Every structure is written in structure tokens, then in C-alpha cells.
Amino acid sequence: MKTAPIPHNRPQITDADQAAVASVLDSGWLAQGPRTLALEETFSNLMGGGEACALSSGTAALFLALKGLDLQPREVVAVPTYACSALLNAIHMAGGTPLPVDVRGTDFCLDPERLEETAGTARLAIAVHTFGASAPISSLARGGRQIIEDCCQSLGGPQGHAGAAAVFSFYATKIVTGGQGGLVWDAKGQVADAARDYRQFDCRPTYRPRFNLQMTDIQAAMILSQLDRLDAIRQRRRETAAFYDAAASELWNTGWRRQQGIDHAGHLPYRYVLVAPDWTQRKALAAAFAKAGISTIVPMETHELLHRYLGLPPETCPVAEDLSTRTLSLPLYPALTCEEVKRISAVLESFK
Template identity: 40%
Template structure:
């Protein structure tokens, strides 16, 4: 490896197909939430193995709505790992609940099952389980704790655990399509679930227009522009994952020479 050869930490991989997908939406004139959003929702739900999906404006919005769908409120506690993106902590704080930290496994950087178990109290309403760096957490053992799980798959789309996709185990799962993620749509997120009640609640809270009653709702919609880019990127997912494996292998090889 040459001394001045740099492998970027992150950089979106954009193809001509991605650009054409966005241009087609611009030409169609449907810029906000529309048919491309619904297509993206259906494609990701099918890919992960969940019944339904709701596209939103960001991964943070996805986490927030997932917690609200579980009726997390001020008097509740939500267990999160001690090593994770601050967006997870922010989402808990949005609800007014208390975030309780559980230590991580030093080998996988994922939440320790034992630490999560010790953190449970009578106030525990949910556990947010990120799959760090594409490596799935012990989601089967965490499921046995009897607390609703929200899988955070921001870093793990396409990962598998015991024959199932990451994101197919929890009561809810959330994804991010920020520019640094494997699937980059500039911004955007998604919430997946098999529960019709939870999905209905999330769809209701996602937008505030055209409602018969007033409760606090949000402007968390994804645009068709983002969805078109996300759909195009999703078609290249296996290629993206293979490239990341190649880069990781290069690091491992160079570390041997340190």
C-alpha cells in the first residue's frame, strides 16, 4: 500500500442508474411522498421478511416513531447500548422516557445480553438493539428477555443471523438511508413490523395533514426523490456489501504488517 493511498471512511456510490432514477421523478413532477415511496416500502419489507414498512424522513424519525408506537412515555425506561450513535439516545429523549445503558460485548461491539438482562426493571418498556458494523447482535437471546425489541439496522442492511435477515426478529425494526449508509438516499429511514396495529399507529403519526382529530403528529414523510434513489441503490446492495468486504479484507491484510 502506498503511503499516500487513502481509503475514505465513507462515500456514496452513485451510478448512472441512480441519477436516472432521480431524474425520472423530477420529470414526473411528483416530488413529495407518492408512488415511489410506496414501492420502496414494499420492496424493503419483502427483502427483510416483514409484512409492512413505513418510510420516513430519517433514521432518527424511524426510531422516534417506533418508540411512540410502543407507547413509550415519560415514566418508562428504554434500554440502549453504551456504545451507539447519539441518535438512539436522542430518540428516547424525544419521548421523555429514561435511557438506561447496557454495556457491550468488547469483541462484537453489540449489546451484551447479560448487561441488558441486568438493566431490566419494572419500568422497562423497550430495548433498542443496534447491529453494529454489519455484525448482528445476539437477537435470539435478547428476544428471550420478554421485552419488546426495536432492531436498529442502520449499519446492517443485508446482514443475516441464523438464516434470517437482520431486522426480521424484533417487534419493530428501523433502517437509515443517510449518505454514509450502505443504501444511501441522501436522507431517509424506514420502520418495519408484522403488527398491523403498530404500522397503523406509525402511519398516523408520520404526517399531520388530513386528520379528523387533533393529537400531536409529525412531518416525517419521505419524498419520492429519496425513495427513487433508495430503490435504485437497493438493487445494488449485494455489490455494495461485496465491495465493503473487499475493503475490510485489505485492512486485515495491512494490519498483519503493522
């Protein structure tokens, strides 16, 4: 009998998730309401205090974090080039000027040395905790620079507390999902309060430009349900990554490696990314997985690098350029069955 294909991403929707959404539908209150408020309170408790503001997307959270930190027109904001284009979109929406900076080849996070060389005078930077690894916030914040921690790929890890604000995403492929949705959090509450003021666009006693970036209670209910099992999600992802590590042990002796940092204490791995010796071997491994009915992806194609999108020369970010030609991401999510994990591991073990 032919085995079913294994997709690179697949959400885990439980009976509890469906019941949580059904409860909202039965209540008749579908828009932003009591479940959204409960999510904000739950998230603040998860972070050990502070204030949270739930929003329509992770991009909206980035946009409002920038506004909350008083981004000035055309002000430069440093960003890692090995990151989602949502960073560029949020900065442009807020009126700033994005400046892509190269990353470290070990954990794929923003390189503090390159930041000083490329954007040393920048007051603001967005640091992505790439695929669950921790960006070096203290080094990036040198000289009083304010850092927005992009935790869209690291929810459930220790990140988010060291910067001026932290943003999260609940998109369909993220660690916890509502289909869409985002959130901004900060310890002092000033950024979250500013975001909440902007989000509440209607029925205000005075007018200033605002916009409807609200989350629905349908989304909030699903997110809350999944947050209830965050510890189990973390544990399952870590166990699966460890299983792959063991299966790939022979690859480490032939020039292959994987992204560092996702196995550090308390961290939650979002992706399992291998770095091939060269692009031909990456292509060969991807083909081996495809033959086995297993989907893999190149996590960041060369044309997707942010400096490429802005028309900057390739030589400005050589590490990211190299990573884009040699990285391959394997399926890593709690919805994988034990049998599927064994199938993926079998390909790693047999690849020569």
C-alpha cells in the same frame, strides 16, 4: 505524481441513481408519493413480508417505533452505550428515559448479562447491530422484553426479523443512501401502521397531534435505485474486508484484533474496525494512514459514549470505555477502487 487522498466515507452514486432522481424531477411530483410507496413495498418484500413506513430519518424511525410500542411517559428504555446519540434523542422525544448499558468487547453489541444487571426490569430495549455484527436478540428479549432492532448499520444482512420492530437509516454515509431518510418495519404491521398514521399529519378527518416526518420521492428514488444493487454492495464490502484481513495477518500476532461478527454468513460489514493493544499503537497506526493520505476515524470517542453524555460514572460501562480508547475504523465502502483498497492494505502490511 501525488496520489489522491482516500476519505473514510464516500457515497457511490451511479448513472442509474442519477437517472432515477431525474425521472422524479421530470415527473413534477417531488414530495412523498408513488416512489415512496414503491420503496415501502420493495422493502417489505426484501424482509419477506410485514409492513414498512418510510420516514425522514433513522431518528424519526426510532421515535415512531417507540411510540408504536406504546412507550409510557418516563418509562426506561435500555440502550447500548457504544452507540449514536440518536438513540437518546429518539427516547427523549418519545417521552421516555434512556438507560445506557455496557457492550460486549467482541462484537461491540449490547451485553445481555449487563442488561439484566443494569436494567433487568426494562420492558423495552434498543439493540444496535453495531457496524453490521448481530446483537443477541433472543438473549436480550429474555422475560418478554420487547426489542427494537437498530439495523441502521446492517441493511443487507440477516438482521431485523427477531425483534418487535426494526429501524433503518438512509443517511449519506449508510449502506444505501438517499442523503437522508429512514424506515420502520415490523412483521405484524402494527408498528408501521402507527408510524404511518403519525406521519400523515394533514387532511385527516379527525385531529390528534401528528408531525410531518415524510420522506420525499427524490430520496425514495435514489434509495430504490441502490437497493437494486444491494447484493453487489454486500459482496464488494465483504471482499474488501477479507482483503484487509489478509493484509493485517501479522498484526493478529502482536495483540491487535478486529471486531468480530461482521464476517458471519450473510452479514454485510458496515465498518472495518481494528482494536489496538493500547491507545499509543492506535495513534501510531492512524498516523501511518494519514501519512499515506488515507483518512481513518475513531468510531466512538470516549466523550460520545451515551453514559458519558448523560453524566453517568465511567465505571458503569468499562468495556465501552476501553473500546473507545483502542478502536480505529478504516475506509470500507463500494466506491473504493481496487487501487485504493491496495493502498490501504499496503499500510496494514507494512505497519510495525
